[in-house]
Amino acid sequence: xxxxxxxxxxxxxxxxxxxxxxxxxxxxxxxxxxxxxxxxxxxxxxxxxxxxxxxxxxxxxxxxxxxxxxxxxxxxxxxxxxxxxxxxxxxxxxxxxxxxxxxxxxxxxxxxxxxxxxxxxxxxxxxxxxxxxxxxxxxxxxxxxxxxxxxxxxxxxxxxxxxxxxxxxxxxxxxxxxxxxxxxxxxxxxxxxxxxxxxxxxxxxx
Amino acid sequence: xxxxxxxxxxxxxxxxxxxxxxxxxxxxxxxxxxxxxxxxxxxxxxxxxxxxxxxxxxxxxxxxxxxxxxxxxxxxxxxxxxxxxxxxxxxxxxxxxxxxxxxxxxxxxxxxxxxxxxxxxxxxxxxxxxxxxxxxxxxxxxxxxxxxxxxxxxxxxxxxxxxxxxxxxxxxxxxxxxxxxxxxxxxxxxxxxxxxxxxxxxxxxx
DNA sequence: GCGCGATGGTGAACGGCGTTCATTATCGGC
DNA sequence: GCCGATAATGAACGCCGTTCACCATCGCGC
Numbered sequence: 001x002x003x004x005x006x007x008x009x010x011x012x013x014x015x016x017x018x019x020x021x022x023x024x025x026x027x028x029x030x031x032x033x034x035x036x037x038x039x040x041x042x043x044x045x046x047x048x049x050x051x052x053x054x055x056x057x058x059x060x061x062x063x064x065x066x067x068x069x070x071x072x073x074x075x076x077x078x079x080x081x082x083x084x085x086x087x088x089x090x091x092x093x094x095x096x097x098x099x100x101x102x103x104x105x106x107x108x109x110x111x112x113x114x115x116x117x118x119x120x121x122x123x124x125x126x127x128x129x130x131x132x133x134x135x136x137x138x139x140x141x142x143x144x145x146x147x148x149x150x151x152x153x154x155x156x157x158x159x160x161x162x163x164x165x166x167x168x169x170x171x172x173x174x175x176x177x178x179x180x181x182x183x184x185x186x187x188x189x190x191x192x193x194x195x196x197x198x199x200x201x202x203x204x205x206x
Numbered sequence: 207x208x209x210x211x212x213x214x215x216x217x218x219x220x221x222x223x224x225x226x227x228x229x230x231x232x233x234x235x236x237x238x239x240x241x242x243x244x245x246x247x248x249x250x251x252x253x254x255x256x257x258x259x260x261x262x263x264x265x266x267x268x269x270x271x272x273x274x275x276x277x278x279x280x281x282x283x284x285x286x287x288x289x290x291x292x293x294x295x296x297x298x299x300x301x302x303x304x305x306x307x308x309x310x311x312x313x314x315x316x317x318x319x320x321x322x323x324x325x326x327x328x329x330x331x332x333x334x335x336x337x338x339x340x341x342x343x344x345x346x347x348x349x350x351x352x353x354x355x356x357x358x359x360x361x362x363x364x365x366x367x368x369x370x371x372x373x374x375x376x377x378x379x380x381x382x383x384x385x386x387x388x389x390x391x392x393x394x395x396x397x398x399x400x401x402x403x404x405x406x407x408x409x410x411x412x
Numbered sequence: 413g414c415g416c417g418a419t420g421g422t423g424a425a426c427g428g429c430g431t432t433c434a435t436t437a438t439c440g441g442c
Numbered sequence: 443g444c445c446g447a448t449a450a451t452g453a454a455c456g457c458c459g460t461t462c463a464c465c466a467t468c469g470c471g472c
Contacts, residue, residue, distance in 0.1 A: 044422055128378060155379055156370055156394040163369020164362055172334060173361055188362040195400030250451055
């Protein structure tokens with residue numbers, strides 16, 4: 001017992017994040033435990049606390065990685081065209097697609113709850129802000145909105161897409177005529193955008 | 207030990223649901239435990255399993271109650287006016303208001319996860335369907351939609367409002383210019399409806 | 413070549429959890 | 443007044459997150 005320097009702190013950190021990620025992918029947040037991570041990487045639970053303050057912090061870092069990975073396809077969707085409406089549709093579809101392909105990782109980002117009195121760390125907030133900012137420019141272009149109105153549009157649209165993903169992926173919406181995630185995100189985005197554009201430049205005023 | 211018939215099964219059931227509800231209200235789903243419920247009602251944990259199959263089932267029944275209570279103000283909002291757009295706005299506001307006044311109960315309905323392989327019970331699905339159905343009639347009136355298109359509209363609109371509530375209430379949206387829940391629901395509903403109506407009867411066709 | 417201080421890592425322990433079940437105290441009916 | 447049925451217990455099992463005294467190992471100074 002008591003090996004020395006088998007891995008550096010950094011290596012250990014990566015091993016733990018990797019193992020935790022795999023556990024979440026396989027069995028969801030509920031399947032994650034300090035003991036399971038330790039077992040997976042051949043250490044004891046105590047070692048985890050040499051690297052992270054507690055399990056919550058470890059999970060937050062897994063989530064940060066997930067949010068980074070989620071940004072890639074969304075960014076690609078925005079870069080794929082110059083039509084701002086298509087950019088927004090693409091981003092929403094990329095979001096929904098990521099959520100559907102990595103349900104447990106994606107859900108971990110939003111289901112994980114810190115203790116009542118602890119605030120989320122900046123490195124998570126910043127990554128969420130990055131995602132919302134991705135859609136700001138196209139949204140400004142289609143709607144002509146700016147300032148607080150633009151902020152509101154970005155937040156409500158993004159939240160809306162998020163809501164569709166959550167409810168369809170957790171099976172809380174499979175009632176009569178339950179619809180596919182993609183279909184509903186498209187419906188939400190196109191109608192919201194149409195309404196937003198109309199409000200900005202009403203047909204009556206043409 | 208081993209008191210007999212101090213309460214009937216029904217009374218015991220209600221005591222447990224009441225105690226569980228209070229625990230969730232006070233400390234969230236995470237603060238709920240079989241031992242805490244038992245302590246609260248003066249029984250031992252084992253007794254719970256004479257009434258419910260397991261804690262999950264008990265939580266599902268608390269959630270069913272919560273959904274029933276949520277329906278009341280939404281129904282009232284729909285009954286308060288004849289203008290379908292105002293009915294929809296009112297229902298959304300009622301939803302957001304309920305979520306904000308009973309955050310822990312409301313969140314319990316959506317954060318509680320059954321084991322991977324267990325399907326949600328009908329008595330929850332039915333109550334969610336009831337909520338969505340509340341907005342079907344007004345939505346049909348404003349948009350003229352019917353059939354699958356109407357289903358899709360109801361689901362994406364409701365999911366969207368839900369998403370706004372989740373992200374604002376869990377503090378996952380307090381970035382630059384973070385907006386109030388009510389403001390964002392109004393924004394989402396009005397713009398979505400405007401877009402939906404326009405699509406149904408475009409201004410160009412007038 | 414050797415001892416020693418620093419330290420990475422351990423593993424046992426604490427108090428919690430959900431759940432099960434043999435056991436017991438109490439009841440209604442005979 | 444007994445007896446079978448049963449409501450409720452509480453101890454037990456195997457988990458959990460987290461802490462910490464301890465020790466095996468390393469690199470350094472001699």
